[in-house]
Amino acid sequence: MSATVHHLGRDSAPSLEPLMALVVSDMNQVNSVILDRMQSEIPLIPELAGHLIAGGGKRLRPMLTLAAAKLIDYSGYRHFKLAAAVEFIHTATLLHDDVVDGSDLRRGKTAANLIFGNPATVLVGDFLFSRSFELMVEDGSLKVLKILSHASAVIAEGEVNQLTAQRKIDTSEDRYLDIIGAKTAALFAAASRISAVVAERDEEVELALDSYGRNLGIAFQLVDDAIDYSSDSETMGKDAGDDFREGKVTLPVILAYARGTEEDRKFWKDAIIGHKSSNDDLFHATELLKQTGAIDDTMSRARHYGQRAIDALGAFPAGNARAAMTEAVEFAISRAY
Template identity: 90%
Template sequence: MSASIHHIGRDDAPSLEPLMTLVANDMNAVNSVILDRMQSDIPLIPELAGHLIAGGGKRMRPMLTLAAAKLIGYEGERHFKLAAAVEFIHTATLLHDDVVDGSDLRRGKTAANLIFGNPATVLVGDFLFSRSFELMVEDGSLKVLKILSSASAVIAEGEVNQLTAQRKIDTSEDRYLDIIGSKTAALFAAASRISAVVAERDEETELALDAYGRNIGIAFQLVDDAIDYSSDSETMGKDAGDDFREGKVTLPVILAYARGSDEERQFWKDAIIGHKTSGDDLAHATSLLQRTGAIEDTISRARHYGQRAIDALGTFPAGKAKAALIEAVEFAISRAY
């Protein structure tokens, strides 16, 4: 047991490098599964899937599956296919998201739907979902199947919840947290947990890894929603201000609206229903977010969830795996600066 207490905040710039180095060899095995299973006799399928899968994503979720296995000392290979299944679920949701949102960029490249069209993008997303379930079934664990299939259903619920909240300025912070807990954090949690299942560890270990994944997932999304207003497309891999133009009511907007004057609240109402989408409107929105402390407080909440993720690792032994997982949390928060 490790008695040390780690608090978020460090003098140097945190990096994903320790996590990537930790799982590099295992990630090669996972990537082989991904490349093999995205193949099809229908040429458009690997072409479209490859556009996104080869698009330079961080592979954060499958890396958490592999790192969790290292943390608990699992030395088998079952988690390789499952990490690939996790990445397929994530990629499928991104393809569907881009169609729903009408996005122009994904991971710094033209979104697949703009190149291949909406119908093909949705159908290839369905193909990748199906591949992920094939991989789960091949593993043979009903518990793993339950965890990952439940996460898939929760993600879809979160996306529908977000869609029905779109352009509604009165969306509450609680509903927003429900949305990101479903659409983002659920897969982080499942990805982190499944290694404990294949390693046949106790439920306490499973739940600790689930809590780590869930909380880093929430922190990750909070930071994403903050930097949508304060970063650039090169940093984010998507266009700055996308959430603003799409009428997404994220936490920075919820806080700024609650704290604004009558005039400022009217601006947010007009902006969120789509009447103010110009570059000048985005600049004004950003200035309101800064003035009301909405960005800063969103990052503060991200730190809170990041600390919860780190605390969830408290009972695991010190070592490279634990240090890398802690630094991954630090990295998630540091993207805001």
Template identity: 80%
Template sequence: MTATIHRIGRATPPSLDPLMTLVAEDMNSVNAVILDRMQSRIPLIPELAGHLIAGGGKRMRPMLTLACARLIQYMGTRHHKLSAAVEFIHTATLLHDDVVDGSGMRRGRKTANIIWGNSASVLVGDFLFSRSFELMVEDGSLKVLKILSHASAVIAEGEVNQLSAQRRIETDEEQYLDIINAKTAALFAAACRIAAVVAEKDEAQEQALDTYGRHLGIAFQLVDDAIDYASDEATMGKDAGDDFRDGKVTLPVILAYARGNDEDRAFWRAAIAGHKISDDDLAHATALLRRSGAIDDTLARARHYGQRATDALGIFPASKAKDALIEAVEFAIARAY
């Protein structure tokens, strides 16, 4: 892969540090809400939830809510509980995803379903979803409730769509984009949009933040799908090639299959069907992806969506918050390099 291009004047690779510094004080309040609301008189619930919540995730989605609130100069505190609600939705979906995928590793640690079993993981995921809705109701805004509840439904639809596409090599790019728009981008978009709602900003600013989050989410997922074939467990926090072994038809595979000869296509049909999942098969798949330009072109799409995310912030004046949000996009893309 070629080197990524940073903004003129940047001497170092892009980082989430500016975003984390910007929202550090607010995140302390959000973390306090998370810690309080994941408690239960049933000890297994905070034990299992805490394993994932404390597992080294960047908390990117709640940080986006906080940073967008800072961007539009919101001075209240409603976004603290709502950021916690966003994180609970995300954590619940991760618990459910790991059960569906049979995942063994996340963020470099054993998944909850491996330690406590599938049933406990699903039920604690349900508990966290319920907590998120309690927090939304406490906020009192029907519009916020509508945005986040709709995002939750869309995420579930995306997961079912992905399940129906699993091991189906004929999955096309349109369905793939529908899947990632739902399972990843919808929560990014909602997390950003609700900041404008609590700040009582106009529809144009709401839409701009929604667009920023949505395109950042798509870019983020495109990069994840590319580096599944081009990275390692230390970088990904999961085993390289998990998507390949799970029979997930992601954009790199769709492009490589479309561009392959008869022999290449026969390999992809067998691999996605689950008949070729060895390390040698993964190495061959990666070679086909590189030869066809599928990984490079997937990352080019990610840069395109990243630029659209950045462009959406154009209506907002210059500020540290705007710079941090733009650098978050650049960081999302740079993870591949």
């Protein structure tokens, strides 16, 4: 086992291409399962599910399942259905999120609930959750079922935690990290870990892959929360400033509020409870985030968790799989630049 550790920072712009190339043939198998299992005799179900599933998502979470299998030299087929289950869990949460958040865009397209309505969107999300559990049961491993079902419960808890923290400017950094650790990182961790289970590797390998996915997930969400204020809808696939208008207290806001003047803090209080949500208010918020270093420090925190993800790969032999998984972390962080 090699203990060599890669460090963030490279001369060329990092890309997801090495990860995609690593798993391209396996991903074809997973996509086949996804297309097959999203079908129903009720035409609205595949139509609505397909709107999001075919909507240009990177399929990062199932790719992590496939890449982890490559990393540990698993040569079976069980992970194909499980990677599809991971994508169904993710898609279901996105459909539910769009109803809860009321966002206009998802992956650069009109959000499903604006086209099909909230009731249908919620119910098709339920359908995809159910399909994911069918796939887990077909695999036959109680341990896999435990990991993925627990992740599903944790994601739901994280979403409820975020909902109850909404429009509360006094949300703590610890609570924020609990929220993103649940709603985003839990599925990254489970997606990475389950390959070690089907490959019947020891718990040390499981935990290393769990650590990789969990830290990547936290880094990924930190970057998302930073670019909500510093990017555009084309880059993000959702409307810029959504978090601001929805009163979500993310790390950039927590830092800016803590560091702001009395006048700044009054602005943040008014903005988060919904009294300031215009484009001019968003511009002012973004300026305050820059002045206080909140965006830069959020990105610094993302790099910290990204490095932890990369460090977790140090237990595995060098090769194409480890290099691709390392670059995936660097790509996740470079999206902000």
